[in-house]
Amino acid sequence: MIKLLHLQNLKAWRDSGPVRLAPVSMLLGTNSSGKSTLLQSLLLLKQTAAAPDRTVHLNLGGDEANDFFHFGGFDAVLSHGVAAPRQFSITLEFERPEGERVRHARFACSYGQTASGAVVVQELSLSTVARRFRVVRRERGAYAVWVDGEAQPRGKGPQYAPERSIAFSAEALALLGADGAHLQDLSLALRRELEAIVYLGPLRRQPARDQVWSKSAPGALGSDGNQVLEALLANALLKSDTQGATLASVSHWLQRMGMADQMGVRQVGRSSRYEVVVHKDGVVANLRDVGVGVAQVLPVLAMAFWAPAGSTALVEEPEIHLHPLAQAVLAEMFSQVSQQRQVQFIVETHSEHLFRRMQTLIAQRKTSPQQCQMLFVERRGADAVLVPLEVDAFGTVRNWPPRFFGDAMGEAREQARARAQRMREEK
Template sequence: MSLTNFKAFQSAEVRLAPVTLLTGLNSSGKSTVLQALALLRQSYDSGILLSTDGNSDSRGGFLLAGELVELGTGQDLLHEDFVQDTSEPVPLISVEFRTSEKKRFTWSAMYAPEPDVLPLFHTTVPREPELWSDVPLFSRSFQYLKADRIVPATTYPRSHHQAVGRGFLGAQGEHTVNFLRYHAQDLVPEGPLRHPQARAHTLMDQVVAWMQELCPGVNLQATDIPGIDSVQLSYGFGGTTGLDSTRRRRPTNVGFGLTYALPIVVACLTAGPGSLILLENPEAHLHPRGQSRMASLIAAAASAGAQLVVETHSDHVLDGTRLAVKQGRLAASDTAVHFFRGNGAGVEIITPTVAEDGSLSEWPEGFFDESENTLDQLLG
């Protein structure tokens, strides 16, 4: 994936693997990568990400404000030290990605300071619609779960269109409970995503088993509320599945961690070949053990054929991914770890390579070294 004049990047290229970890200090450009992908998907869903003929008024564009991302206007999107082709009247903001099948997709939008739709100036895309649908970014199996996910609540929305028609969990995971209610008895295909301790192969039983990796003994129910367009989530404790438990607890009485993690668990368990999942901070509100287990689930989803791009601040997510490689649950070649840091003149991207034994080719300064630095001071 290549970005030009896009927010934090004057120019950048980022390799996207089946599991891609985006790490680094705050405001170093990690989110920009996810936002660029989400912007393309958002524009595609709205129907305006079209091929251009160079003259048509219906040439398409970037939709900057929508359900996935709200990026403001062109002035917010354009890199402050933009590069400009002297043959063009305005700077171009470009996103390009190349698939493993050598398909090339490029969109270059014309900068305009005010509109929240930037018109496309030039595109290089396959003309055949079927070639678009083969790309995970434009497939039906797409999820984007932002850092500000659903919080514990008494009810959640019941939208048949979103959860069932589109199979979309919502950018905040707000449709997860209804999705799980509707698909509870669907089977998780045989493979790495099936938890060995689950009572059965149904989605609900598999979700319970993986959630117990985060909180031993927990179980959950997703039910509709007759007469209103809402659904309800409840938790129980103390059993392997506990669906016959008589004492249920509202999410508001349990805490943030489980509810925050639930959309990620459901997204991973329903991912398959051709799926793309964008995740922001999957470690949020989880104990270190839970963060490591979340990495195991992410690795399992990738092994089942999905592609995941993950922004994380957690060394436990990194180490959990490395452990999956060492244990043979994820191929080293199926990982990409990128460390973003400012260098005074822009953003520097350092990409350590993961070896088959889980080791990293380099450990740059500032890359998950705070624990070691603190320990040195404690022992000094």
């Protein structure tokens, strides 16, 4: 699970400060405030770690088939107006179970630009509570390798350049001898943490009416949910210990939302094509023939139960096209799944209903402020600023930002004033 994220000089974030993350973290705030950049920074590391070229320092995207996000060039990522040194940095802390123990680790990396315009690692640090390994860029592309608090680097040279932002080179590992094995384990833990990130963007693709089943399960649902039908077909039709489990869980939550009684799959005639159907009030209809809200929330629900235990799910605007009750029920789903399946959710949302239900769950002791972190993002001039909301054990927010969800009290006052004015005029 990712425990902390810290951005400096990255897009709207001059300095986010240490952003504490919980099993469920909700990012709230106005449009274009910087919320999405917090998620994108994790996707930037994930797509870099998965880059086919191990010598790449940072994969800013551009491959539509394999990358999550295209960040543009170095200047598009660097905060506006940053003077020398022109660098940005990403820090994260995470913990992963390894056998009977949990590994706590920290990754910190700063990036600069060469004279030719390439993005390069300026300093990479991987550390645990007891150990720290660093590789620092020097002149002419050489790197120095440092261990713990030693007064001198273990070695210097271009062969020690880091790989994919998260790993030391084979030459650096060999240089470190017995320490190299420990460092390699640390890099592997970081890679696994990034690989465990799953992402669902704010725009979900409309599902097909039916499709040929490939008789295999997809590796991912896709950032727009384009593989959700394939995943549901695989879960319903492949023989396994968990056959039908995802479909049953999705059906349960659709029923809780009042959107369907059940969801199923069926063969189209005698062909090799299958369709996903929705049962509601005694009527069975193709997924394309019911309200768009079902199709839009389906990838959110499927991701929650398709993602392996230990995953971190980044979800943008899960409430899109949902009525207020369904939006509120999403809070219950995120809370329950995070506890039962150990899936971490980092949710960017504009839904007051989702937020309010999470407050209620805290008051009901079904979750806690430690299990659910509420983070408000706002713009102050050109800079994004993060305000952790102070939520007590009764779900009450102690530092409620002004005009958090608009001005409900102000609207009520204006309605009363207008009503009184009209009554006077009509006498």
